[in-house]
Amino acid sequence: MMRNLRKLVGPLLLLTFALFACKKKSGPTVEVNASGDSGSVSVSGDKGSVQVSGGADGGTVTVEVDGGKLELGNSKGDCKAGEKCRCAGMGNCTKTCAGPGCEFVAEGMGNATFKCPDGKCTLKGTAIGNTTLECKGGGCTFECAGTGNCVLSECSSGCSIKCKGVGTCSCKTGC
Secondary structure, three states: OHHHHHHHHHHHHHHHHHHHHHHOOOOOEEEEEEEOOEEEEEEEEOOEEEEEEEOHHHOOEEEEEOOEEEEEOOEEEEEEOOOEEEEOOEOOEEEEEEOOOOEEEEOOEOOEEEEOOOOOOEEEEOOEOOEEEEOOOOOOEEEEOOOOOEEEEOOOOOOEEEEOOOOOEEEOOOO
């Protein structure tokens, strides 16, 4: 992953320097931080900023331009019930709900898998790629408006899926 970060940093820095050289009276500020296999490079000036960070042990790389963020690479993690839980980057994403009732959102590029072992979760998907909701606890709803295939699987009972996108939707059990 660090090699991929290095491949990305060079072109981004070159582009950033070129843009700032054309529009800025004084040079941009460049900051480089390293820690083990990960690190960050920041370039900022009066017209904006670019930051590239991450890359340790197969982790994601985050590119931030003037406050807007994009995660590159595969990601996973746990979500708390009652909070929005997103897969919004470029790469595969897996999120697991700790408790019943997570609100999942899939809006990235790549495949997204959401796991709801205690049930009562909702998923709204507009992702480019396949989206899967595993709902062992039952009572989940899935609204799919993305471009990939959507699958509601492992539902014990009371689940529903609504398909608005161009991909196919399927419910394996419990709908």
